Amino acid sequence: MAYPKLLRLIIRFIFNETYFLILHQDLDQENIALLSSQSDHKNRKNMSKILSVISSPRGEASNSIKLANAIIDQLKAQDPGAVVVVKDLAKSPFPHLEEAHLNAFFTPIEQHTEENKAAISHSNQAIKEIMDADVIVIGAPMYNFGIPSVLKAWFDHIGRAGITFKYGANGPEGLVTGKKAYIAVATGGVYSSGPAAGYDFVVPYVKAFLGFIGITDVTVVRAEGFAVADLQETALDKAIDSIVL
Ligand SMILES: Cc1cc2nc3c(=O)[nH]c(=O)nc-3n(C[C@H](O)[C@H](O)[C@H](O)COP(=O)(O)O)c2cc1C
Numbered sequence: 546m547a548y549p550k551l552l553r554l555i556i557r558f559i560f561n562e563t564y565f566l567i568l569h570q571d572l573d574q575e576n577i578a579l580l581s582s583q584s585d586h587k588n589r590k591n592m593s594k595i596l597s598v599i600s601s602p603r604g605e606a607s608n609s610i611k612l613a614n615a616i617i618d619q620l621k622a623q624d625p626g627a628v629v630v631v632k633d634l635a636k637s638p639f640p641h642l643e644e645a646h647l648n649a650f651f652t653p654i655e656q657h658t659e660e661n662k663a664a665i666s667h668s669n670q671a672i673k674e675i676m677d678a679d680v681i682v683i684g685a686p687m688y689n690f691g692i693p694s695v696l697k698a699w700f701d702h703i704g705r706a707g708i709t710f711k712y713g714a715n716g717p718e719g720l721v722t723g724k725k726a727y728i729a730v731a732t733g734g735v736y737s738s739g740p741a742a743g744y745d746f747v748v749p750y751v752k753a754f755l756g757f758i759g760i761t762d763v764t765v766v767r768a769e770g771f772a773v774a775d776l777q778e779t780a781l782d783k784a785i786d787s788i789v790l
Contacts, residue, residue, distance in 0.1 A: 592626035596678035600696035601686045601731070602635035608731035608781055609684035612768045615785045616682050616727050623790065632674060634695040639667055641694075642701045650705060668702040675703055680725045681760065683751065687732040691746045700754050709758040719759020726755050726763045733772030764789070
């Protein structure tokens with residue numbers, strides 16, 4: 546009985562390693578260079594690169610953007626040379642994953658058609674930007690108990706087997722390592738505790754996704770209660786006061 550199980554394990558290992566090698570070829574030379582020299586915020590004392598990810602379409606009125614910007618201001622106060630790259634997913638959304646994207650993900654680069662190259666360019670761009678960052682600050686409003694679909698679409702282009710994660714002998718392994726992330730969450734209700742806590746599918750999901758691709762150093766800052774009369778006036782200030790870098 547043990548023999549088939551061992552055989553299955555060996556086959557799975559060989560398959561995964563081969564899959565990793567094939568998919569690694571999907572990045573062009575520039576991206577391979579970025580992958581191998583990806584930033585490590587712990588080893589950088591200053592001039593870090595901050596990727597500010599916006600997913601609310603509410604612009605200056607957005608609570609998650611205000612909170613994310615407060616985090617970025619504090620990071621910049623610590624490191625005045627820090628460079629901020631803004632990724633506004635509401636203004637420039639990534640496409641939902643379609644057949645063309647998946648075909649491109651699973652076709653070795655040497656067989657890529659012009660259509661594959663065009664389809665995979667979104668993913669390569671998103672991966673390049675996240676690999677290049679030391680710190681990622683994600684503004685995450687709660688929409689219908691989850692994240693805005695533009696943020697999910699961005700994640701869908703980042704989660705690439707062999708590039709941002711792989712299946713090794715011990716299971717999945719994240720490849721986007723050495724980064725720090727902040728999640729700036731804005732919600733109408735209160736989810737940090739109390740009766741609605743089980744309805745928060747923003748924080749557990751974003752943390753799970755980031756952890757899966759290797760970003761495990763994650764700080765969550767919550768601005769909550771924008772739809773609660775007693776809390777809405779002070780929700781943002783309270784959240785900003787709670788920021789610990
Ligand atoms: C379409 C939509 C759906 C929302 N769904 C929820 C929800 O499920 N739970 C909640 O507590 N707040 C909900 N809210 C309130 C927002 O989370 C809150 O207004 C927050 O400030 C939005 O972040 P933003 O200001 O950065 O856009 C919703 C708001 C909108 C516009």
